Amino acid sequence: MVSKSDKKSQVPENDIYDQVIDLARRRGFVWPSSECYGSVAGFIDYGPLGTLLKRRIENLWRQFYVVSEGYYEIECPTIGQEAIYVASGHVGGFADKMCQCPACEEYLRADHVAEAHHVPDASVMNAAALQKAITGLPCPACGEKLENIEVFAFNLMFQTSIGPGSQRKGYLRPETAQGIFVDFGRLLRFYRDRLPFGTVQIGKSYRNEISPRQGMIRLREFTQAEAEIFVHPEEKNHPNFSRYADYSFPLFSSDQQQAGGEAKVYTMKDAVAQKVIANEYVAYYLALTHDLLTSIGVKPEKLRFRQHLPDERAHYAEDCWDAEIRSERFGWVETVGIADRTDYDLKAHAEGSGDSFTVYVQFAEPKRERRRVISANMGVLGPQYRGKAKAIADALATVAPGPDGATVTVDGEEYFVPSHLFEITEQDVDVRGTDVRPHVIEPSYGIDRMIYAVLEHSFDEEEVEGEIRKVMRFPSRIAPVQVAVLPLMTRDGLDTIAREITHTLHAHEILAEYDDSGAIGRRYRRQDEVGTPLAITIDYDTKEDQTVTLRDRDSMKQVRVKIGDLPLLISGLIKGQHNFADLCG
RNA sequence: GCAUCGAUAGUGUAGUGGUCAUCACUAGGCGUUGCCAACGCCUAAACCCGGGUUCGAGUCCCGGUCGAUGCACCA
Structure with a gap:
């Protein structure tokens, strides 16, 4: 994605895109998919050398994340059942509500049309309400009044069906992350019930982009390398922070962007101390990403980290940065996203599945807590309330009894239980720990964009004895x-x-x-x-x-x-x- | 998706509606060759797809696909 700050960038003179793409096609790095039937936008093939290059870059990524960080890799299906993506919010939220102007046939975002005319809460309206709201408004493209239009949801996920009879809906995953989140319980046990731990996945993801452009920059099928690092919400200091504490590179903070400033060079230590970056974990992975990208051949002077502005950041994210790589053709291209996603994802799957998605964290010292225990006299309650007796006893434990007794509500009916039928005792108990829902630090890499950047930054021409020598100056460890x-x-x-x-x-x-x-x-x-x-x-x-x-x-x-x-x-x-x-x- | 422009061997290209389409590079074969795109001979290789107009279409018209650019879109 091209960042907002550079949206209007013109094609510059030293744009070598055409030469790079030409070389990539000719020499077997990348080409359009299924050319003999006419290619389809948003799909590419990696040729023999491109595939080698891609594998080497992925393996270098593994060297950083799997070998050095110890975040083991897993592999989940690319097709996921509907429940996953209902819980993650993709079924509801990954769709745009669109309509088509009957006069000029332009596709429009229905909520944008409504917002432009100050319809309140347009972004959260359902299709029917939006349809009502925008009927009669002028089309932003041609100015004709929108009449008899239909608002429909265009979901960016590819949908499919699982098994015969298409009873079960499935979706091609729009990101690899959800596979890791839904495996949280198994992974937690694998890592022996302790925080922090991390898991990574490299694989294909799919988004049915409305209009993919820009060659390998925006694809409908693309490769992601994602790490999900589960940390204690109150312990966001990275145990290994010293490794990158003095590492420095340009940070384009949201404050700087809003002030119309430039990216500024910080050490990670200072960036965290001055609260430019929210915490050590995020800073650590910004630095690691800088290290990784420059190792594969991204030129440091063409790499910066841009913080999401408050309004572009997802509501749940505590902090979010994009590694942006300079392309002479496309401007600053978002290539890696690094976010503190808090407990949003695990909470969503906890609610969706009924599993807890928590870690039991022991306290350093057991805490002594005074607990009130209500024990009911079941010998009396049983015969009196029969089938309801158990439910009433359970309900008793949760209410504050008055001096005469307690009133509880079971199945919508109120029961008064006199105080002689139960006993309240206070006990001191040792509380040894608590259930904690971890926060997720997520570095997410667009492998295809990294490969394009490497191709563009490695491409060089020089004159040797009157002839032009074309040379791809790949770092030797990623050369095919x-x-x-x-x-x-x-x-x-x-x-x-x-x-x-x-x-x-x-x-x-x-x-x-x-x-x-x-x-x-x-x-x-x-x-x-x-x-x-x-x-x-x-x-x-x-x-x-x-x-x-x-x-x-x-x-x-x-x-x-x-x-x-x-x-x-x-x-x-x-x-x-x-x-x-x-x-x- | 809308608008503008474009599409001829692997690449870059030539081509007034009229011969199974030009040239160069590249690639393959043989020969030659003592270290940075040498040379000779030979060979392979293309009109994006579908309609239409016409006796005849690479060339004109319409639609599609893909690409570039602008707009829109980009959880």
């Missing part, structure tokens, strides 16, 4: 092909040695691509264009001394290394444990 193996000649056994090296690298889980077609320079250029960080070239010296040249994509420099050192050397370079410049020594 990790190393190219190129025999200088296809004869005298050079190709055989090259194939052996390729196989050895494969055995070390390195994705090496063998290529012997065409001149060596052409092969380097081909690999540059798909961002392969390293190339090994086998020449006649190889046969003499078992060495090859290793070429660096970015500097085009070469260094001679022993064949036997290749697997370790290359894995080290790919993981960033050492860099190419050091080899040149």
Whole structure:
């Protein structure tokens, strides 16, 4: 989504969108889905290199969240039964009430039309009421009076039916989060009944967008990577905060936005202390997100964090930030949302399902509490009230008795129970803990948008000896092909040695691509264009001394290394444990 | 969805209603080639879809799809 502040941005001169998309299509990163039947807006295919790139980015995400944070991943169905999305509010709230102007055929948001004419509470009206309210109002598009119009709900969820006879409604999930929320009870037990804990999910989500545009930016089927971190509502200091306390980057706070200011650089420590960010948890994941995004190749100067304005923030959210990535074509694009969602989701599912969705938290010290216990004399109550006796006794426990007795209401009838039929005692009990409904910190990543950003930010052109060299400067750990193996000649056994090296690298889980077609320079250029960080070239010296040249994509420099050192050397370079410049020594 | 513009090999393109459509790059094959898009020969490859007008449509008209832009939409 393009942020409000940049809505009117014009297409700038250094817009490389067309070139990036052209390269992505040509070289097998991304293309429109089902082109042979005419593609459908909002659906894309990841080609061979795009899929590799995507997996590598997802795996780096896992390295941050699953391996380092210890938030294990789960996988839930993409189709969910109706009850889930009724409780989550998506069935009711994820729909827009729309109508179509009979005169100009424009689709309109019915509540917006009503609000524009100061109809009170338009946003909470049902379809019938809205229909009444806007009949006779002028169409905002053509000015004709709206007559005989029908207000209908356009739900952004794809609907389907489960089983034969379409008895059960199902929805394609509009976000992965709900799968984690509804599993809360199981997850809590998995994490042995203690807060905080987190769970993540990477997978497809679906939204039937009215009019998707902007290539891979707004899709009808997209990949999300979401983390749901369950924390004690009063303990929002992150246990590991020191890791990012001094980490700094630009924050565009809601105050700054409203004052017409710019994003300002803060350390996380200061941002929390000055209450720019609500708490350490949110700050920690802002920083982690900055760390993660720059690791996959988002340029730091094209990354900022924008706080939601009070009116765009969901009513339940305590704080909400978007990581926005600068695209020359689209402006600042929302790519990651990080929110403190409080207990909204768990409460909704507790109400919807009847389960508690709480954690029993023990106090450090048991608290002594004075408790009033009312015990009824069932020997008398039983014969007197028969079937109602139990209900009356239970009801007694909840009322404040008068001096003569207590009046209770059971099944709509009042009963007076005289005081000699029950006994009130006061007891001191040890209360060892309490049921707590956790708050949820949710970092939610749009993987497809991250991939687009990486493509755009990695794309580079430079002039080399009068020719334009196109090069994707992917960080080596996310590059689809990790190393190219190129025999200088296809004869005298050079190709055989090259194939052996390729196989050895494969055995070390390195994705090496063998290529012997065409001149060596052409092969380097081909690999540059798909961002392969390293190339090994086998020449006649190889046969003499078992060495090859290793070429660096970015500097085009070469260094001679022993064949036997290749697997370790290359894995080290790919993981960033050492860099190419050091080899040149 | 509305409006404007566009759509020809993988890419970029040429193409007065009149021969199974131009050129370049790319790709594949063979040869040559001692490290940054070398060269020679050969090969493959396209008029977005559906109607209409016409003897004849890549070309004109209508509708659709997709894309770009503006508006609207974007829990």
